[in-house]
Amino acid sequence: MTKGGRGGSSGDRTAEIRYGKAQVSFYRTYAKPLRVTPIPESAFTGRENVLFAAEVDVDVFGDTFLDAYTAGDNRDVVATDTMKNFVYTMALEYEGATLEGFLAFLGRRFLETYPQMEALRVRGREAPFVPATSLDANARRVGPSSILFSRSRDDTAVAEVDLAREGPSPRVTAATSGREGMQLIKVTGSSFAEFHRDAHTTLPETTDRPLFIYLDVRWRYADLVDAIGDRVDRYVDPEQIRDLVHCAFHEFNSRSIQHLVHEIGRRLLARCPQLAEVSFEAQNRTWETARVSESDERVKVYTDPHATFGRIGLVLRR
Template sequence: MSQLAAARYGKDNIRLYKVHRNQDGMQSVVEMTVCILLEGDIETSYTKADNSVVVATDTQKQTTYILAKQNPVTPPELFAAILGDHFIKTYPHIHAANVSIIQKRWTRMTVDGKPHPHSFYRDSEETRDVSCRAVEGKGLSIHSGINNLLVLKSTGSAFYGFHRDEYTQLPETQDRILSTAVKSGWLWDTFPTLEDVKRQKGKFDEAWEQVRTITMGTFARDSSASVQNTMYKMCDQILAAVPGVQAVDYSLPNKHYFEIDLSWHKGLKNTGKDAEVYAPQSDPNGLIECTVTRKGGKAKL
């Protein structure tokens, strides 16, 4: 015999765009992709073909659009909390709602030296990622993040003193190119209610700015002995700068740029201190991850 051990379902890839029109003619825009997954007393839809417990995924999509019209969608942490809270309060048999939001970048154009009131451009593929888990009677757990922030520095990174054995071929280096696509996240202390999220909504944008500033500043200034050590310094500074965050995580792929030996061509020097031309590599690549909590705290990657 079998039993249903866990189940959740919902609507993924809900594309949402909202424009804010101010009376002075200045407009702002937000574009995001939303995913909703619901949990609760839904097992009979799986085991007995009983669809009476199913809140249709199209209903979830339409709910997203209606709530976006009736509420602010920024910061995304707030909108995710509004959605999650709605589902666990509207449907008695739904006990948990998981909402994920990926917010894309639209940056205001500067035209003739002035911010243009209604024109924007995509300046990178970086996204602002948010997930919220709303659980009946237990509050809202919110995880904020940055993804695909591509950074590179042409010097100031080393990698040496690592373990060597019969399988090791990599040479040590005191100077190398360091590049990565930053994926970082920070877990907030649990919010007891939606009203608590609303009261503290201002800190979400502030934290996002602080994390980006710390990430890029540390990346640029640190004389990096390893990606591991540099990312730990980032986490440590974020925890010191952002009260209310209990854990910070990073996932950094090491995007390699290899020297090209051109000595075969008339003794042309292009390695070591003479290296100027490199071959960017796609894969394989190193991948380094960590989670750093406040002392005594626990969190999973």
């Protein structure tokens, strides 16, 4: 997306215009249930969507808003409070089952409703609630409740969709899905050795270490139709991606975090041919050893590391 549309001008100056509403939260009950194609690494096959909840950011672009900046002329300005209420209305009207699909629906409706908007970027963060535990009517079997949910503070799905006008019709121009906030500790089966050493190096080599990482994963589809959930048989749910990450981390004896995220990316692209790109942002949060048992070297006490941490990024494309 070209931010600011064509780029407004005022005298000998140019301007890029953007404004919008942030952190619009909504909690929709009884959305359409989601069913997805299973993958071997995940037990996830769908969700009932009794609660479909998210927090949304909206960014609007368009030269028609320039007069609001240069002359205080607000006639074309859609108030951000109006945007908030519009999100609520669209959350009620949405007939789909995915976060990406909702963002695309919301963006299209914004552009259809407000012709002064030239382009739009909408971001969403899932507000996850998981079914609480309940007994069945005979009090004999424990299972998930269909009416009681517990808010999860775990990793969460995210998405971003860009839209622009093509003649009278809005069009999705880009879409990214993701899973953010994973915090994963593997107590054995990771190493870091044979790295470059010089006068500044104090880090010891290790052939087996507990590896604690923070990890965000994002992906793009080859076909935008798959990205926005219109063909759920081609849609990959973020919970499936999370589970595949878990399986790869569990199985793979990595020699570095770089080695690990590349292996995860390789497996993701192999498992999901509809994806064109996967990317990773990882942080090394590995603990420091505080105490070691004298009788069993496996028994140790660890502590959090210093405030600084390593960062690792990777983008893999087909």
